[in-house]
Amino acid sequence: xxxxxxxxxxxxxxxxxxxxxxxxxxxxxxxxxxxxxxxxxxxxxxxxxxxxxxxxxxxxxxxxxxxxxxxxxxxxxxxxxxxxxxxxxxxxxxxxxxxxxxxxxxxxxx
Amino acid sequence: xxxxxxxxxxxxxxxxxxxxxxxxxxxxxxxxxxxxxxxxxxxxxxxxxxxxxxxxxxxxxxxxxxxxxxxxxxxxxxxxxxxxxxxxxxxxxx
Numbered sequence: 547x548x549x550x551x552x553x554x555x556x557x558x559x560x561x562x563x564x565x566x567x568x569x570x571x572x573x574x575x576x577x578x579x580x581x582x583x584x585x586x587x588x589x590x591x592x593x594x595x596x597x598x599x600x601x602x603x604x605x606x607x608x609x610x611x612x613x614x615x616x617x618x619x620x621x622x623x624x625x626x627x628x629x630x631x632x633x634x635x636x637x638x639x640x641x642x643x644x645x646x647x648x649x650x651x652x653x654x655x656x
Numbered sequence: 657x658x659x660x661x662x663x664x665x666x667x668x669x670x671x672x673x674x675x676x677x678x679x680x681x682x683x684x685x686x687x688x689x690x691x692x693x694x695x696x697x698x699x700x701x702x703x704x705x706x707x708x709x710x711x712x713x714x715x716x717x718x719x720x721x722x723x724x725x726x727x728x729x730x731x732x733x734x735x736x737x738x739x740x741x742x743x744x745x746x747x748x749x750x
Contacts, residue, residue: 607705
């Protein structure tokens with residue numbers, strides 16, 4: 547009896563943390579001043595928020611087909627999330643949006 | 657309980673939509689739509705749990721696939737001015 551109560555608490559903690567990170571990431575995407583810092587906030591949502599939230603759902607659903615689908619979802623989002631963010635960053639860089647660095651003259655031009 | 661999670665997800669989706677609206681550059685908008693897609697995937701998963709219907713997760717998985725491909729397609733279009741089906745050799749693509 548205590549075991550599934552423990553699972554329940556654990557899954558709700560994970561889901562709560564996941565929600566927290568998704569909210570913080572979304573707030574960061576909105577509030578951060580510049581594209582490159584927004585990039586960081588976006589990857590907070592894609593990695594921390596997503597993994598915590600879905601692993602919380604996994605524990606909530608126990609060992610069943612739902613958990614298999616959720617794990618598949620985690621693996622896929624974990625692969626494509628950072629890749630998409632990287633693609634956006636490199637596309638922005640190629641198109642000439644340079645991050646403002648405080649160095650007077652950049653040593654290596656990308 | 658899942659309702660609270662769904663409401664928090666909706667709030668964060670609205671925040672990202674605001675960035676999509678205000679985003680000065682194109683890449684802000686592409687980034688915001690990518691994050692919005694990921695949040696939609698999570699939202700579909702949570703609603704699936706909320707309504708007790710496990711088949712929502714297939715929709716979430718499908719949406720994750722489409723979201724990624726959509727982001728890459730938009731980037732590729734604005735990079736090469738074409739999705740790549742017709743070999744356009746314009747001068748600025750090295």
